[in-house]
Amino acid sequence: MNIRQLQFFYRAACAGNFSATARAEGVTVQAVSKSMHELEEELGGQLFEREGRGMRLTPLGEALLEPARRAVESFESVGQLADTLSKGPAHRSDLRLALITPPFSKHEFICGIVARLMTQSLGIKTSLSVRIGAEALTDLHAGNLDALFTIGRLSAPGCTCVQIGTVSPGVFLGRRHPLRGRRQLSFADLAPYPVLWNDEIDGFNDTVLVTCRQHGLASPLEHVSTNEGVVNHLENRNGYIMGVNLKALSILPFAVMHDLDPVEAPTIPVCLVLLEGTRRPEVERLDQFCRNEFSLLKRLLSSGGTVAGY
CATH class of the missing domain: 3.40.190.10 (Periplasmic binding protein-like II)
Incomplete structure (x- = not known):
């Protein structure tokens, strides 16, 4: 396994196809496909399944996605640092x-x-x-x-x-959510409803959602990456969003921030x-x-x- 394979895998997982990955990396589709085949052989399983014109991650691919993201970002950060050092330190006072x-x-x-x-x-x-x-x-x-x-x-x-x-965690609910009338919510109340997950945000650090999941929140994750997806998640999916509990977050009458049971709410x-x-x-x-x-x-x-x- 090498960093190039992980770069191709991560780009392909984000793009949903090998063609976009090849264009972004300046290589042929065949090169990406060959690299993924070799990586799958090393890992002993399939990473992608075709779905219409695109493809989706298999369970093995899902498991590899986060470690691959961190490896790729770390490698790129080292490259950026080396480039900066080669140019000499920037002198500024702001x-x-x-x-x-x-x-x-x-x-x-x-x-x-x-x-x-x-x-x-x-x-x-x-x-x-x-x-x-x-x-x-x-x-x-x-x-x-x-x-x-x-x-x-x-x-x-x-x-x-x-x-x-x-800060304290809170629960952001849409105007038609079944739990909208509750002043305070528990993890058990929230368990049947999907919670919004964004890879760029929740995959980066221990966000409010990540921390609450570590403390017992068991709601299914709904992967969302666009503003339209957020609206659909809140309006049509009975979904919710974990965030910092600040009442100013409420966007009346569209959505309101609710308290999380302080007995369960992690700091x-x-x-x-x-x-x-x-x-x-x-x-x-x-x-x-x-x-x-x-x-x-x-x-x-x-x-x-x-x-x-x-």
Whole structure:
């Protein structure tokens, strides 16, 4: 088994066919097919099943998907780092930060407020944007970002992940969901209903959903990757979304955030992710600020908006 095989496998799993994988990798379809055949022989089973014009993962393919994703991203991060080092260190005095989450209601406004607070408190020009995990991690290794904020722990090669605070999990229900009238929900209440899973988000770190599943949530997963899919999940599938329990998340009358039974609800860490090794003085000051002032940042986030879509 080699990294090229895993790259082809992961691209094919995401694209749903070998043709798109071949175009993205600059090789022939035959090369991708041959590589997948060799990988299947090594693993002793089939990774894909044809389905109409596309294909879907077998149980073996599903089991390999997450390890392959992590291996590919780690390999690409090393390549980005090597490229950055070969060009020499970038000299700048600002801070570029990313909050790892789907876009949420008023996220540009909230990020602007937080960035302004940090700029004033640290005396360092600071920018904050909402980003999806894998691309943000690549930019962190490349030096284009200085730090990531994650809801839930992240394990990534070459990075430190330090808890700077906590939040509580909540349940986001559509307007016609059978549980809409309940003020507080248990894992048992939720068990019959599908919960939204997004590979780019829940496959990146220990999100609210991942952590709740580790603590006993047993709802079936529904894989969704588009805004249209989110609407269908909430409106037509009696589905729900796990997220940070902030009432500002509610989009009345379309969907409302509900409390999770505090007896079952795990505490979700909010973490600051930095590169290992020597850091610029500006990044060290950011580290200390976040450890000491998270409660203020949390109040800002609670006041103006939260996750609203994918």
